[in-house]
Amino acid sequence: xxxxxxxxxxxxxxxxxxxxxxxxxxxxxxxxxxxxxxxxxxxxxxxxxxxxxxxxxxxxxxxxxxxxxxxxxxxxxxxxxxxxxxxxxxxxxxxxxxxxxxxxxxxxxxxxxxxxxxxxxxxxxxxxxxxxxxxxxxxxxxxxxxxxxxxxxxxxxxxxxxxxxxxxxxxxxxxxxxxxxxxxxxxxxxxxxxxxxxxxxxxxxxxxxxxxxxxxxxxxxxxxxxxxxxxxxxxxxxxxxxxxxxxxxxxxxxxxxxxxxxxxxxxxxxxxxxxxxxxxxxxxxxxxxxxxxxxxxxxxxxxxxxxxxxxxxxxxxxxxxxxxxxxxxxxxxxxxxxxxxxxxxxxxxxxxxxxxxxxxxxxxxxxxxxxxxxxxxxxxxxxxxxxxxxxxxxxxxxxxxxxxxxxxxxxxxxxxxxxxxxxxxxxxxxxxxxxxxxxx
Amino acid sequence: xxxxxxxxxxxxxxxxxxxxxxxxxxxxxxxxxxxxxxxxxxxxxxxxxxxxxxxxxxxxxxxxxxxxxxxxxxxxxxxxxxxxxxxxxxxxxxxxxxxxxxxxxxxxxxxxxxxxxxxxxxxxxxxxxxxxxxxxxxxxxxxxxxxxxxxxxxxxxxxxxxxxxxxxxxxxxxxxxxxxxxxxxxxxxxxxxxxxxxxxxxxxxxxxxxxxxxxxxxxxxxxxxxxxxxxxxxxxxxxxxxxxxxxxxxxxxxxxxxxxxxxx
Numbered sequence: 270x271x272x273x274x275x276x277x278x279x280x281x282x283x284x285x286x287x288x289x290x291x292x293x294x295x296x297x298x299x300x301x302x303x304x305x306x307x308x309x310x311x312x313x314x315x316x317x318x319x320x321x322x323x324x325x326x327x328x329x330x331x332x333x334x335x336x337x338x339x340x341x342x343x344x345x346x347x348x349x350x351x352x353x354x355x356x357x358x359x360x361x362x363x364x365x366x367x368x369x370x371x372x373x374x375x376x377x378x379x380x381x382x383x384x385x386x387x388x389x390x391x392x393x394x395x396x397x398x399x400x401x402x403x404x405x406x407x408x409x410x411x412x413x414x415x416x417x418x419x420x421x422x423x424x425x426x427x428x429x430x431x432x433x434x435x436x437x438x439x440x441x442x443x444x445x446x447x448x449x450x451x452x453x454x455x456x457x458x459x460x461x462x463x464x465x466x467x468x469x470x471x472x473x474x475x476x477x478x479x480x481x482x483x484x485x486x487x488x489x490x491x492x493x494x495x496x497x498x499x500x501x502x503x504x505x506x507x508x509x510x511x512x513x514x515x516x517x518x519x520x521x522x523x524x525x526x527x528x529x530x531x532x533x534x535x536x537x538x539x540x541x542x543x544x545x546x547x548x549x550x551x552x553x554x555x556x557x558x559x560x561x562x563x564x565x566x567x568x569x570x571x572x573x574x575x576x577x578x579x580x581x582x583x584x585x586x587x588x589x590x591x592x593x594x595x596x597x598x599x600x601x602x603x604x605x606x607x608x609x610x611x612x613x614x615x616x617x618x619x620x621x622x623x624x625x626x627x628x629x630x631x632x633x634x635x636x637x638x639x640x641x642x643x644x645x646x647x648x649x650x651x652x653x654x655x656x657x658x659x660x661x662x663x664x665x666x667x668x669x670x671x672x673x674x675x676x677x678x679x680x681x682x683x684x685x686x687x688x689x690x691x692x693x694x695x696x697x698x699x700x701x702x703x704x705x706x707x708x709x
Numbered sequence: 710x711x712x713x714x715x716x717x718x719x720x721x722x723x724x725x726x727x728x729x730x731x732x733x734x735x736x737x738x739x740x741x742x743x744x745x746x747x748x749x750x751x752x753x754x755x756x757x758x759x760x761x762x763x764x765x766x767x768x769x770x771x772x773x774x775x776x777x778x779x780x781x782x783x784x785x786x787x788x789x790x791x792x793x794x795x796x797x798x799x800x801x802x803x804x805x806x807x808x809x810x811x812x813x814x815x816x817x818x819x820x821x822x823x824x825x826x827x828x829x830x831x832x833x834x835x836x837x838x839x840x841x842x843x844x845x846x847x848x849x850x851x852x853x854x855x856x857x858x859x860x861x862x863x864x865x866x867x868x869x870x871x872x873x874x875x876x877x878x879x880x881x882x883x884x885x886x887x888x889x890x891x892x893x894x895x896x897x898x899x900x901x902x903x904x905x906x907x908x909x910x911x912x913x914x915x916x917x918x919x920x921x922x923x924x925x926x927x928x929x930x931x932x933x934x935x936x937x938x939x940x941x942x943x944x945x946x947x948x949x950x951x952x953x954x955x956x957x958x959x960x961x962x963x964x965x966x967x968x969x970x971x972x973x
Contacts, residue, residue, distance in 0.1 A: 429736065444871060447862070450797055450883040543948040545881060562867065565947045574869050 270309070270409065270611075271329045274368035275336040275360060276321030279382045282359035290320050290344040295396065298343065299405035307331040310407040312414065314375070314396040316389065318382050320344065323372060325409050329364065369413060369608075370601045376417035377424040378431065379593055385431040385586060390421050409611075413604060420600040427596060428589040433582035437575045438468035440582070441549050442476055445517055448547050448568055453477040458515035460484045460508075460529075461522025462494050465551045465572075469519055470498065482511050486522070512537035518548045520556040529557040534567060541566075549575070606673035613672035616681050617665050619690045624657045714758035715779060715817040721751035722782075722810035729803045736876045744802045745793065748809065752786045755813060759783065774970050775816040777843045782812025784847035788891065792851075796886050800878040804854040834909030842902025842927075846966060848895030849934070852888045853959030856952035859884040863949055885948045888955055889941065896938045899962075903931050926965025933958050 277287065292298060295313040302311045302324070310325035322339065326332035341356055363371045374380045376393045397414040400406035406414070425431050434440045449455055457478055459470055462485065470481065481500040484507065485491035491502035503511060505528070512518065512534060522528060529548065538546065543566060550557040550571040562569040632653055636642055642649060668684055671677035685691050725747035732740025759780065789805045792798055862881055865871060879887075906927070907917035918924060937954050940946040946954070 426739070444866070446880060447866060447871065447878075448881050450880045450886065542944045543885060543946070543951065545948070565949050568866050570869070577869070578871055 270608075271326055271332075271365060272323065272368040272410075272413065273326055273329060273332050273336065274321060274323045274363040274371055275333070275340065276314075276319060277340075277359040277361065278319035278321070278380065280380075281361055284317075286356075286359055287317070287320060290340070291315050291317070292320065292344065295399050296403040296405075298339075299400055300403050301343070302335075302339065303405045305335060307335040310400075310410040311405045312396055312400040312410055314393060316392045319375070319380075321375070323368065323410060323413070325407065333362065366601060366605055369604055370597060372413060373417050373420045373597045373601055373604075374594075376414075376421040377593060377597060378421070379424070379590065379597065383436060384590060385433070385435070387431060390418070393421075394418065409608070412607065416600060416604045416607075420597060423596050423600070424593045428592045430586060430589045430593045433586045433589075435579050435583040435586060436468070437465055437551070437572070437579055438472040440575045440578045441469040441519075441570070442472045444549075444568070444570060444578075445473060445547055446476070448545050449516065451477075453479055455479055455516040456514055457481045457517040457519060458484060458511050459494075459498075459500075460505075460518065460520040460556065461486075461552070462491065463521035463551060466519045466521040466549070467494070469549060469551070473517065474498065478517070482515070484508055484511055509533060509537055512546075513540055516544065516546065518546065519551065520548070521551040522556055524552070524556065525554065527556055527558040528552075529561060531558055531560045531564060534561055534564060538564065538566060551575075609674070609677065610669055610672045612678070613668045613681060616684055616690065617668060620661065620665065620684065620688055623688060623690060624661055628653050628657050714754055714761060715813055718751045718755035718758065719810060719813040719817045721747055721754060722786075722806060722813055725751060725802070725806040726810050729806050733800075733803050733876050738799075738877050741799050741802060741877050744806055745790070745799060748786060748802060748806055749790055751809065751813075752783060752790060755779070755783045755786070755809075774967065775819045777839055778812045778967065779816030780840075780843045781847040781850065782809045782816075784844045785809065785812070785851050788848055788851050788894075792887055792890070796879075796883045797877070798855070798879040798883050798887055800876060801855060801858060801884070801887070804858060805851070808850065808854060834905055834912055838902055838905040838909050841898050841905055842966070845895045845898030845900075845902050846962065848891045848898060849955075849959050849962060850895075852891035852895060852955045855879075855884045855887040855891065856955040856959075859888065859948070859952040860956070863952070881948065885951070888948075888952060892934075892938060892941060892951075892955060896934050899931055899934060903927060922969045923966070926969050927962075930958070930962040930965045933961060 277290070279287070292313060292315040295315060299311050299313055302308050302322075307328055308324045308326055312323045314321045314323070320340075322336055324332055324336060337357075337360070340360060371380070376390055378385050378387070378389045381389050393414070397406060397411075397418075401411065434443045445452060445455075452473060455478055457470060457473060457480070459466060459481060460483075462483075470478075474481070481498045482503060483491045483495045483498070483500050484503045484505055486505055488502040488504050494500075495502040508528075512529075513536075518529070520529065529550075534546070534548075545566045545568060548557050548561060548567060548569045550569065553572065555571050557569055557571070559569070559571075561567050632646075632649055636646060636649070664684065668677075668680055671680040725744045728740050728747060729744035731737070732744060786805060786809045789798075789801060858879065859881060862878060862884065866881070906924070910919055910924075911917045918928075937951075937958055940954075941951050
């Protein structure tokens with residue numbers, strides 16, 4: 270049994286290609302895949318940054334061809350699909366341990382465009398659930414994905430990879446959470462519009478920010494943006510009132526002189542008691558007079574401040590990434606061990622069946638000779654079963670341990686010979702997906 | 710038995726201190742939570758010692774300085790643990806745990822043996838005075854601790870020395886809420902403590918005011934807090950000024966109530 274992963278991501282394919290192959294509902298595709306002979310289990314992960322198919326197969330070459338054909342001909346629709354020759358340049362492939370490691374890295378957000386971003390774990394869980402629901406995910410890939418989720422949890426709790434925001438928008442949210450206890454009852458004021466202010470506002474909304482007002486030189490032009498955020502658009506003449514009501518101000522408006530002056534903001538603060546005001550100035554040139562920072566209860570951060578924090582976090586995060594990679598490596602080896610231990614399952618099962626059949630035979634023979642013992646059949650059964658279990662315990666445990674190692678096959682072969690397991694029995698050549706911890 | 714309980718409580722508070730400090734250094738949210746649980750366990754044990762002390766001694770409970778300090782530490786710890794139900798101030802444990810430890814440690818080391826009562830004829834006033842004043846002091850102490858952290862956080866945010874720290878240091882708004890609530894409750898209790906103290910004095914000496922350094926200092930501290938509460942709740946003080954005032958006022962109150970006794 271081999272694990273094969275074929276896919277494309279933001280590292281190998283442009284967005285224009287990825288968006289054409291993105292899959293909204295993976296279940297029909299997965300059902301089709303697992304009914305083919307080459308694929309036993311499959312999980313399809315499709316996000317805006319990656320489309321990856323993880324498969325379990327007994328025939329690696331055939332599965333490889335099947336998955337390539339899947340990307341070339343079955344993903345995306347009609348003319349929108351990139352030419353097959355182009356597609357090959359965007360695809361990557363991992364097998365065995367590399368594939369496992371890749372899945373663990375993806376779930377842990379180490380392969381994400383923004384390392385540590387939290388969404389990928391949820392997306393991976395959704396992909397896993399969809400595969401389970403349509404019966405495409407069996408015990409081995411199921412175990413791999415469960416292991417990936419556990420790895421992601423370890424990475425999140427044992428390192429700070431996910432804790433340090435490295436985008437300007439996330440830094441702004443993080444700062445807001447250091448100032449305000451709860452964003453759900455706070456009001457934001459967006460002055461002007463820009464990609465970064467909108468991203469920051471979206472991030473604040475994700476964290477529960479209650480309401481938004483938008484102020485612009487021409488309110489009509491701000492209407493579409495206001496509609497998107499469920500807000501109202503206002504003219505700049507309403508700024509004094511809007512400032513007095515706002516808790517967070519995001520500003521990015523063209524102008525040669527600062528729009529937010531100490532006088533304007535001081536007047537707005539007058540009626541607010543001790544409510545703090547967080548001003549995020551992403552305008553270039555700056556929209557807020559730097560003297561605002563001298564006002565009590567006003568926390569002013571301009572683009573340079575936010576970028577400096579983001580850079581510092583990025584530098585610290587890169588140190589954490591090394592720690593996270595070590596966790597992934599350790600977890601991957603653990604999964605490798607589990608997968609290898611599956612080789613022992615048929616032998617152990619066979620050994621137990623053999624011992625049980627001998628035990629039952631001998632009990633029957635003895636009871637036939639000693640009818641007085643018939644009344645104690647249950648006790649005799651329990652005694653003999655306990656003896657068999659105790660005798661087998663050490664060799665079975667050893668077989669399981671050794672099977673996790675490369676050279677463990679020698680022990681399996683030896684056990685089959687010593688206990689004559691292949692005499693008169695058909696040898697099973699593969700795993701049946703059973704957990705190696707079963708049957709202890 | 711009561712002293713043994715106090716020693717155990719002091720040990721648990723000390724562990725909570727070390728765990729929270731380690732959490733701060735390692736930036737660990739888990740350690741902050743663990744420190745809070747330890748603080749809770751210490752508070753339970755600490756709480757058991759209060760009725761035991763009361764049962765053991767002929768002297769009214771808490772009327773010694775160290776017993777009162779221990780009681781303040783206990784009330785302060787309970788108020789902090791209670792505030793966690795309403796406000797996200799988990800990180801305040803880095804200051805509350807050391808304060809709790811110092812209060813109990815002082816009591817465990819210097820708690821006097823029970824002696825004969827010296828408050829004959831004064832009824833329950835000593836109890837009421839010490840209980841109310843100590844609880845007030847504990848709450849105002851909690852306001853002071855929240856304010857210290859507020860000032861540190863305010864300075865950090867103003868200086869832009871901000872990176873994401875998973876150790877859950879509270880937000881400015883949460884610290885300000887704790888400061889305001891503790892000030893309101895603490896000032897009320899302190900007022901009642903001062904009033905019962907006067908009634909106690911009158912029961913003992915026939916005059917409500919004896920003119921001792923403790924009484925003068927306490928009255929002055931109460932007046933300072935009265936002004937502070939007026940400014941705060943009258944909306945004439947920003948959060949930073951309120952935090953700075955809470956720290957200074959508590960320093961003065963602590964000196965007036967505890968420091969004067971120690972110097973005497």
